[in-house]
Amino acid sequence: MNKTNLFKKINENELANISGGSAVAIISTIVPLALSAISAIASVVKMFQTNSGEIKNKDNSIKWNEEKTLINEKNMKNTEVKYIQPVYVAY
Helix, strand or coil, X not given: CCHHHHCCCCCHHHHHHHHHHHHHHHHHXXXXXXXXXXXXXXXXXXXXXXXXXXXXXXXXXXXXXXXXXXXXXXXXXXCCCEEXXXXXXXX
Protein backbone atom coordinates (compact mmCIF):
# COMPACT_ATOMS: atom_id res chain seq x y z
CA MET A 1 0.00 0.00 0.00
CA ASN A 2 1.35 3.39 -0.98
CA LYS A 3 1.35 5.85 1.95
CA THR A 4 0.90 8.88 -0.32
CA ASN A 5 -2.62 7.66 -1.04
CA LEU A 6 -3.48 8.38 2.60
CA PHE A 7 -3.18 12.14 2.09
CA LYS A 8 -6.37 14.02 1.35
CA LYS A 9 -6.74 17.30 -0.47
CA ILE A 10 -7.76 20.36 1.51
CA ASN A 11 -9.75 23.27 0.22
CA GLU A 12 -8.56 26.90 -0.03
CA ASN A 13 -10.21 27.86 3.28
CA GLU A 14 -8.33 25.24 5.26
CA LEU A 15 -5.11 26.12 3.43
CA ALA A 16 -5.46 29.78 4.49
CA ASN A 17 -5.86 28.74 8.13
CA ILE A 18 -2.74 26.56 8.02
CA SER A 19 -0.53 29.17 6.35
CA GLY A 20 -1.55 31.78 8.95
CA GLY A 21 -0.04 29.59 11.65
CA SER A 22 3.34 29.67 9.98
CA ALA A 23 3.39 33.47 10.21
CA VAL A 24 2.80 33.24 13.95
CA ALA A 25 5.62 30.70 14.27
CA ILE A 26 8.03 32.97 12.38
CA ILE A 27 7.12 36.03 14.46
CA SER A 28 7.46 34.09 17.71
CA THR A 29 10.96 33.07 16.62
CA ILE A 30 12.12 36.51 15.44
CA VAL A 31 10.91 38.57 18.43
CA PRO A 32 13.25 36.99 21.04
CA LEU A 33 16.20 37.29 18.65
CA ALA A 34 15.44 40.97 18.03
CA LEU A 35 15.09 41.68 21.76
CA SER A 36 18.39 39.92 22.43
CA ALA A 37 20.14 42.00 19.77
CA ILE A 38 18.68 45.24 21.14
CA SER A 39 19.77 44.25 24.65
CA ALA A 40 23.32 43.55 23.47
CA ILE A 41 23.56 46.91 21.70
CA ALA A 42 22.20 48.72 24.77
CA SER A 43 24.73 46.91 26.97
CA VAL A 44 27.66 47.97 24.79
CA VAL A 45 26.42 51.58 24.81
CA LYS A 46 26.08 51.43 28.61
CA MET A 47 29.59 50.01 28.92
CA PHE A 48 31.12 52.97 27.08
CA GLN A 49 29.04 55.61 28.90
CA THR A 50 29.56 54.60 32.53
CA ASN A 51 32.75 54.27 34.57
CA SER A 52 31.83 51.01 36.25
CA GLY A 53 29.10 48.43 36.11
CA GLU A 54 28.03 44.91 35.31
CA ILE A 55 26.04 43.35 32.50
CA LYS A 56 24.55 39.89 32.86
CA ASN A 57 22.67 37.74 30.40
CA LYS A 58 21.86 34.06 30.18
CA ASP A 59 25.24 33.16 28.69
CA ASN A 60 27.82 35.36 30.43
CA SER A 61 28.55 38.30 32.70
CA ILE A 62 30.79 41.32 32.11
CA LYS A 63 32.11 43.59 34.87
CA TRP A 64 34.15 46.73 34.38
CA ASN A 65 35.69 49.47 36.47
CA GLU A 66 37.28 52.27 34.47
CA GLU A 67 38.94 54.35 37.14
CA LYS A 68 41.42 56.60 35.40
CA THR A 69 44.97 55.78 36.47
CA LEU A 70 47.36 58.62 37.12
CA ILE A 71 50.80 58.10 35.60
CA ASN A 72 53.85 59.92 36.92
CA GLU A 73 56.76 59.53 34.55
CA LYS A 74 60.20 60.28 35.96
CA ASN A 75 61.62 61.38 32.64
CA MET A 76 58.81 63.74 31.62
CA LYS A 77 60.18 66.92 30.05
CA ASN A 78 57.06 68.95 30.81
CA THR A 79 54.75 68.97 33.80
CA GLU A 80 51.72 67.47 32.09
CA VAL A 81 49.85 64.81 34.01
CA LYS A 82 48.94 61.78 31.93
CA TYR A 83 45.92 59.56 32.44
CA ILE A 84 45.41 56.10 31.05
CA GLN A 85 41.95 55.32 29.73
CA PRO A 86 41.31 51.59 29.32
CA VAL A 87 40.01 50.36 25.96
CA TYR A 88 37.51 47.49 25.86
CA VAL A 89 36.58 45.29 22.96
CA ALA A 90 33.32 43.33 23.04
CA TYR A 91 33.03 40.27 20.85
